[in-house]
Amino acid sequence: MTQRQRKFVGIILTILYLPVYALIAMVLGVRLAVDQGKLWELLYFAIAGTAWLPIEMAIIRWMSRPDA
Numbered sequence: 696m697t698q699r700q701r702k703f704v705g706i707i708l709t710i711l712y713l714p715v716y717a718l719i720a721m722v723l724g725v726r727l728a729v730d731q732g733k734l735w736e737l738l739y740f741a742i743a744g745t746a747w748l749p750i751e752m753a754i755i756r757w758m759s760r761p762d763a
Contacts, residue, residue, distance in 0.1 A: 698762050705758035709751065716747050 696704075720743040728739035 698758070698760065701760065702758045705754050708754055712750065712754075713747065720744075720746070 724736075724739055724743060728736040
């Protein structure tokens, strides 16, 4: 697969992954964090707000690999 093809697939993965992740994080946040205290809510959303980064970084790293 060429770098150009990987970038196309990576963009599609990103477009699909981020909204799904955000919706799941919001649903879990409502079920787990809301009404548990402001500190717990802040902690949950701070973690959930950055937890998407490792997967997205792996996608970007894969997209950026040079051609063989």
